[in-house]
Amino acid sequence: MFKKDKCDSDSLKKNSLLCNFRDLPLWLQDNCDILKGYRRPTFSYLKCAESLFYVHNESVNIWSHLVGAIAFIFLGFITYDYVLSHHPSIIWWDVAVFYIFLMGAMICLGLSSTFHTFCCHSEKVCAQWGRCDYVGIVTLIVGSFYPMIYYGFYCHNKLKIFYLTLITLFGCATIFVAFANKFRTPEYRWFRTGLFVSMGLSAIIPLAHALIIYGFELSVKVISLKWIIVMGVFYLTGAFIYGSRIPERWFPGKFDIYGSSHQIFHFFVVAAAFIHYFGVIQAMMYWHEQNHNCELDVSMLKPSFIH
Numbered sequence: 280m281f282k283k284d285k286c287d288s289d290s291l292k293k294n295s296l297l298c299n300f301r302d303l304p305l306w307l308q309d310n311c312d313i314l315k316g317y318r319r320p321t322f323s324y325l326k327c328a329e330s331l332f333y334v335h336n337e338s339v340n341i342w343s344h345l346v347g348a349i350a351f352i353f354l355g356f357i358t359y360d361y362v363l364s365h366h367p368s369i370i371w372w373d374v375a376v377f378y379i380f381l382m383g384a385m386i387c388l389g390l391s392s393t394f395h396t397f398c399c400h401s402e403k404v405c406a407q408w409g410r411c412d413y414v415g416i417v418t419l420i421v422g423s424f425y426p427m428i429y430y431g432f433y434c435h436n437k438l439k440i441f442y443l444t445l446i447t448l449f450g451c452a453t454i455f456v457a458f459a460n461k462f463r464t465p466e467y468r469w470f471r472t473g474l475f476v477s478m479g480l481s482a483i484i485p486l487a488h489a490l491i492i493y494g495f496e497l498s499v500k501v502i503s504l505k506w507i508i509v510m511g512v513f514y515l516t517g518a519f520i521y522g523s524r525i526p527e528r529w530f531p532g533k534f535d536i537y538g539s540s541h542q543i544f545h546f547f548v549v550a551a552a553f554i555h556y557f558g559v560i561q562a563m564m565y566w567h568e569q570n571h572n573c574e575l576d577v578s579m580l581k582p583s584f585i586h
Contacts, residue, residue, distance in 0.1 A: 383422020506558025
């Protein structure tokens, strides 16, 4: 009897930490199709951190990107020894662009996980970490551009500098917009999605330029075009699911804890980042095995000349 009362007491204590959508303050109301499993405002970083160890509707969002961030930190430790150091022609630029991408992934996933952990603290703290979350997204997008542009214009220094400068300025402008108070409200969900998607799709310009220089078949090797296309499909699919709030908009209350659009979006982001990681390795290996000194003309690198 005493044991049963204790279990009931523990269950009541745990459930009291959670509430339904209608019980939330306005600043925590984001998705009306997620009906339950919300954490109440805690006004405590410690209590927010404690929510890592019980299940609520942000658990998957927190852990999916926390595990992803840890995985990229691990890759940061092993990439140089097991990938980059195998090619004697590797220079500091190769290392820099590779680690800018890795750092972008770590920062994005880490800040995202942190935001979802502490968003129930208070309105002010939620807004602050929300902005950090947007900065992380921009950092990953810009960081992903760096190796793509570096290897896409490996032997074209002026174009390389031009496109790297352009995407960096675009990223800074996006961060500036992201700091506006209205940007994080539910009404601006599609605007947020569109802004980040537009930033990602701006890759079409340097990609098209690279295709003009190399042609499709060589671009597959030079800039890992197929990997980039797959990565883009993952990001766009994830962004569409996030913006459309599928599947919970079709079945309100059925995906409160597991399987909501934001959670699916998180997994697509992690998968896309890993896809890009392997694509960068392929592009790096191609250049350092075929033409690391840029001694061969582009026409000599095309398939009909390589045999």
